Amino acid sequence: MTRSVAEAVTDQSGVSSRAGGGRLRLPTTSGWRIKEAPAAWLLIAPVIILFGISVVYPLIDTIRLSFFDIKGLAPAKWVGIGNYITLFNDPTFRGTLLTTLIFTLGTTAISVSLGWALAMLCAFAPVHTTPFRGMMFVTFGISEAVSGYMWLNILRPDKAGLLNAIIGIFVPGYAHSWLGDPNTALWALIFVASWSGVGLPLMLCFAAVQSIPKTVLEAAYMDGAKPTSIMRHIMMPLSLPGVRVAIFINLLGALRAFDIIYVMTGGGPVRATETVGYFMYRESMTQFKLGYGAAATVVLLVAVLIISIPAIIQRTAGAK
Amino acid sequence: MFNRTLRRRTVMAGVMLAALAGVSPSVLAQDLSGELVILQWQTGTDGQMWKDVEAKFMELHPGVTIREFLPAGTQGDPRGGIRTALLGGEVVDIIINTWPAFRAELVNSGILRPIDDQWASFGWDDKLSQSWRDLGSIDGTTYGITYTYGDRSAIWYKTAQLEKAGITPPATWDEFLASFDKLKAAGYPAPVVIPAKYWAHTEWFETLLLRTAGVEAAAQLAAHQIPWTDPKVKTALMKYAEMLQAGCCAEPATMLAIEQPYPTLYTSEDSSYLLFGMWTNSALKNDLGLTEGVDYSIFQFPSLGMGFDDTSSVDAKELNVTTNGANPAAADAFLDFIVGPEASNIMANYGYASPSTAMDASLLGPVQTIATGAVSSSKVQFVLGDLLPGDLVDEYRVQLQKFLQNPTEATVDEVLAAIEAKAATAY
Numbered sequence: 103m104t105r106s107v108a109e110a111v112t113d114q115s116g117v118s119s120r121a122g123g124g125r126l127r128l129p130t131t132s133g134w135r136i137k138e139a140p141a142a143w144l145l146i147a148p149v150i151i152l153f154g155i156s157v158v159y160p161l162i163d164t165i166r167l168s169f170f171d172i173k174g175l176a177p178a179k180w181v182g183i184g185n186y187i188t189l190f191n192d193p194t195f196r197g198t199l200l201t202t203l204i205f206t207l208g209t210t211a212i213s214v215s216l217g218w219a220l221a222m223l224c225a226f227a228p229v230h231t232t233p234f235r236g237m238m239f240v241t242f243g244i245s246e247a248v249s250g251y252m253w254l255n256i257l258r259p260d261k262a263g264l265l266n267a268i269i270g271i272f273v274p275g276y277a278h279s280w281l282g283d284p285n286t287a288l289w290a291l292i293f294v295a296s297w298s299g300v301g302l303p304l305m306l307c308f309a310a311v312q313s314i315p316k317t318v319l320e321a322a323y324m325d326g327a328k329p330t331s332i333m334r335h336i337m338m339p340l341s342l343p344g345v346r347v348a349i350f351i352n353l354l355g356a357l358r359a360f361d362i363i364y365v366m367t368g369g370g371p372v373r374a375t376e377t378v379g380y381f382m383y384r385e386s387m388t389q390f391k392l393g394y395g396a397a398a399t400v401v402l403l404v405a406v407l408i409i410s411i412p413a414i415i416q417r418t419a420g421a422k
Numbered sequence: 423m424f425n426r427t428l429r430r431r432t433v434m435a436g437v438m439l440a441a442l443a444g445v446s447p448s449v450l451a452q453d454l455s456g457e458l459v460i461l462q463w464q465t466g467t468d469g470q471m472w473k474d475v476e477a478k479f480m481e482l483h484p485g486v487t488i489r490e491f492l493p494a495g496t497q498g499d500p501r502g503g504i505r506t507a508l509l510g511g512e513v514v515d516i517i518i519n520t521w522p523a524f525r526a527e528l529v530n531s532g533i534l535r536p537i538d539d540q541w542a543s544f545g546w547d548d549k550l551s552q553s554w555r556d557l558g559s560i561d562g563t564t565y566g567i568t569y570t571y572g573d574r575s576a577i578w579y580k581t582a583q584l585e586k587a588g589i590t591p592p593a594t595w596d597e598f599l600a601s602f603d604k605l606k607a608a609g610y611p612a613p614v615v616i617p618a619k620y621w622a623h624t625e626w627f628e629t630l631l632l633r634t635a636g637v638e639a640a641a642q643l644a645a646h647q648i649p650w651t652d653p654k655v656k657t658a659l660m661k662y663a664e665m666l667q668a669g670c671c672a673e674p675a676t677m678l679a680i681e682q683p684y685p686t687l688y689t690s691e692d693s694s695y696l697l698f699g700m701w702t703n704s705a706l707k708n709d710l711g712l713t714e715g716v717d718y719s720i721f722q723f724p725s726l727g728m729g730f731d732d733t734s735s736v737d738a739k740e741l742n743v744t745t746n747g748a749n750p751a752a753a754d755a756f757l758d759f760i761v762g763p764e765a766s767n768i769m770a771n772y773g774y775a776s777p778s779t780a781m782d783a784s785l786l787g788p789v790q791t792i793a794t795g796a797v798s799s800s801k802v803q804f805v806l807g808d809l810l811p812g813d814l815v816d817e818y819r820v821q822l823q824k825f826l827q828n829p830t831e832a833t834v835d836e837v838l839a840a841i842e843a844k845a846a847t848a849y
Contacts, residue, residue: 165683174531175508175527214672259679278675279675279676279679282619282647282674282675282676283675368620370823371618372820373820384816390502398637
């Protein structure tokens, strides 16, 4: 019964259907393509030029650099795919792949599930929870460098660290170096990154829940459904589009994470928190092996594309 | 007519050239003008000291204006920012450099101009000994003029803490290890602070290597003429393990999280000893307002009795001039100025020692006097980490972090094998 309610809502919402069962048809460009194309190109030209300068050219140049051996200020030497072969034979890089996977999945899972859960709860009292949602969203707006410095103090290794002080209330004298212990450093970073990332899933899922027609919720109440049932069978399924977007954005953000690692751990201790993004920085900017760093960048880019393309295809399907 | 005019002009030119040749460089320097660009990467008190030095130079040469180019920082190692700036086309006259390996990289890229002619014409032999000239040379050609140096085998301590513990600065390794228990009993739970987040944990190994194997072995290791698995290297690391096992320090995880700059470390009430560069002196004096020799002092690394107690690790900073600088005359004059009395004395007042004989040694405080005395009576070796190829130094630091976590003989073997594996591909 409830499944059919969700289906009915989808049908009523008009997002994917129109009354009468026809698919939503956005205005096509075919009618004015030939006549107005020059004007359209002129209007988007500034964006295309900026995109070319700031994205396409650096991208092509990074791919080009990845085929060269460049160490320090020495002249570049063509090595073909040599950097890629070295990269995948480099145990440090292989370690960073695993670290990146754990960091990305951990951060995304925590921030999205927490954001989604909070959105569900907030949906029951949308007006009263506005300040709370606002505060949670602020974390998304804080620069990662700033939040990194803030969390450095919270996670200080001595008793003056806020977290240790709180634990110390229950365990007198407790002091753990969360960021200095290789067993806890990555999880501490995942927690901090999740804290920063929870605001966006909360807002996206909340918006998805708010878009559910009130009539559906009222009907469920009139049918005697309990709040938990409404949440489970109506709100959760119907907020899935928001969850998908949140997962997509969080995955990309976590894959490219750099600032928070740079500020909080510098990839350490003993490379325990070195992700591909940080490896790329270290090889390119500290070691100044530009070709090798560029190869790592291309690998990261491919990973981002693997995640992005299906999501983009899914989001744009039916938009013609 | 034409020939007579030409002859007269030739004679005039010859006379002028002869006159110019007879004038000393310092007199010529009075007529300097234009902008002088210095690639300067030091911040805080050191940055302020540079501003004072530059202001003095501009006071002496009113026609010259100095512009500092500050490269983007990369976690304590400015080389990445310097490379980015130079590759990006930034034109500078002078580069401040502290890494001999980086000087070689700059020379190989054709960026640095030799300064042998200037050395002769300005008479720098009167101010700097041959050993300082050798330090700035590559294959017999001089590229760097050293303007300051530091003792990297000096252990800093807080005088009040040692007094409270009832101990005097330890002279031997055994006394040093024995002092830990007394300091702990006096309320300082981690007698030695080792900030191991990035690089400072390697300092102990480097001096221990000198004291157990000598400067020759350290130089051979830097050039990879002996492997990292050599028993001499293992002995040094085992001595380091001895210190850790004697309860010198906080938990490994705490050491691996510490990155705070030295003034913050110094304000900690947990620790007493710190092995760190001489820039600590400037920071303690100028940033914390402490009194050199009263609130804090140093003692030279305790003797191990293994035949190499007359060795010390040193660092130095030098100036390099570029081939494409727009104002080479002013750059050369600045090099002369930096080893002259005005600049040396400004640095001495900040707590830095200059190798120049032009420095008024009476300006040095008690800590720098101990340090300069120790260096002058030692066989010295440049900081190992600054001599290693960039790729290797990173592995070296990470492997020593692993060592800190579990300082056993098995770990030592494992760590040295890993560094050696990297060294095999790094040269």
